[in-house]
Amino acid sequence: MKTGIKKISAVLCSTVLLAGVAAGCGESGKESKETAAPESSNAAKSPSDPPAKLTVEVFDRGVQGQPDLNNNFWTKYVNEHFGKPNNAVVEYVPVPRSQEVDKLNVLMAAGQAPDISFTYDGTLVTRFAKSDGLYTLDELLESHGQQLKTYLGDNVLDYGKYNDKQVSIPGKRTLLAWNGMFIRKDWLDKLGMPLPTNRDELYETLVAFRDKNPGNVNGVIPWATAAAGMNYTFGNLVQSFWGQMSEEEFVTTPNWLKPGNKDAYKWLNKLYNEKLISPDFALDKTTKQADADVTNGKVGFYAANWDYPMTQKIRVPLKQNSPDAHYVPVDTFKNTEGKYLKEVYNENGIFSFIPKSSKNAELAVKYLNWMADPEVMFFLQFGEEGVHHTLKDGIPQGIAQTGEKMQMSNLNMDYTMIVNGAELGDTEKNVKTYAAALASGDKQYEELAMESYKINTTDGYSSFYYGVPNESNIKYGKTLGDMNKQMVDRLVVAKEAEFDALYDKLVKEYMDAGGKAVQDENVKLYREIKAKTK
Incomplete structure (x- = not known):
């Protein structure tokens, strides 16, 4: 990895x-012996079959006034636009942000981790891979993840490899300040x-x-x-x-x-x-x-x-x-x-992976691939025009929401795990739109965010890759x-x-x-x- x-x-x-x-x-050990178990495939399902349940981790950040993390405006969008066409129900599993590593260790040990789990701790993912606890994803990506592969590119995907096998899907980090x-x-x-x-x-x-x-x-x-x-x-x-x-x-x-x-x-x-x-x-x-x-x-x-x-x-x-x-x-x-x-950060962000206990590995890859659709990603990050944002010179300007339509993390990063940061295809635009999303229309805070990004990427260094x-x-x-x-x-x-x-x-x-x-x-x-x- x-x-x-x-x-x-x-x-x-x-x-x-x-x-x-x-x-x-670190990284080493045995490679996973499987790509996807036969029961992981939902390709044979017909619309008359009971829908498959895809479980996906989501961070609970304890935001004041947040709605149900498994039942809100964003999860309804996912189930309407991904769930129904794939005869599936996407169910989100909240994990406290401050306890995510400990919680994930417990869930993995018990064979109860969500079908799509994630963490920022690359060493943790390496240990799971070393103990043969993760699916290798190369064949699944080839069959069901071409859009995802194109979006992330080889450079980012390489961060998710272990013994030359793809064991996790790193998010693409568009902003490098830490x-x-x-x-x-x-x-x-x-x-x-x-x-x-x-x-x-x-x-x-x-x-x-x-x-x-x-x-x-x-x-x-x-x-x-x-x-x-x-x-x-x-x-x-x-x-x-x-x-x-x-x-x-x-x-x-x-x-x-x-x-x-x-x-x-x-x-x-x-x-x-x-x-x-x-x-x-x-x-x-x-x-x-x-x-x-x-x-x-x-x-x-x-x-x-x-x-x-x-x-x-x-x-x-x-x-x-x-x-x-x-x-x-x-x-x-x-x-x-x-x-x-x-x-400063490297070009990859959070690591998403599929535990061996999952019965829905193929569906999980399809879900991440669906998220790489530019229209889907834009909606999940910026929401509805006139409700969550307005457009100014092509840059989404955030409008703060409360209740069911609010975002529990900036740009819904916890519901868009394949990207960390705003994604408009250009670094300058990404910084501007992220600052606008943070500020929710408050120009003072927008300017502060721009200044903070500039300061905190000055004299930046990154770690050596062995x-x-x-x-x-x-x-x-x-x-x-x-x-x-x-x-x-x-x-x-x-x-x-x-x-x-x-x-x-x-x-x-x-x-x-x-x-x-x-x-x-x-x-x-x-x-x-x-x-x-x-």
């Missing part, structure tokens, strides 16, 4: 051991302070937020975050501390051992102990507390997905609770070379990913006097638990690749 990100700048990074996120993108940093411009204006452009300036700003409380709120939080692995992050702070490395060192060294990494977490630890970071962030494993703090107007600065402040989930309650609040994107973590190094399986990563990836999250939280909240010893202890445990094995194999694979290119 190709889960690494191709190089898009002079800088390379291995996200295999990126602190705070799931470790690795994390962003946001600050209360109205608070800065009250304090007469400029936008911070480096760590020292940000520190001074956070102290001013804490001591002067420019919003006059009860329980001001200079920097809001949540438990590691949730939507709230530390942005590109850690990368700004990294020192000089050779390409090989940068690619193969786990982040915990990169020069400067320890100093980055020590700086965060200092901020936490000075009460500049959410006091109970490590307990906030669903982001509900962080969301509440932001939308209640208590927060001066935070890092999250590049589009998070513009989402309906944050924008609407914030306007209700704190009408004067004005967040703007900011680039504040500059490294010693004057770069604002930040990781091209072959890392057996150690498959073996230890889940353990290392869980350890990453725990290490981040423990280090940030530690007593300052205990930080150095704790960092060394946790990193040793991490390396002993498989980090060293993954690193050694990465070095071996990297050198083999370089030897072939000489």
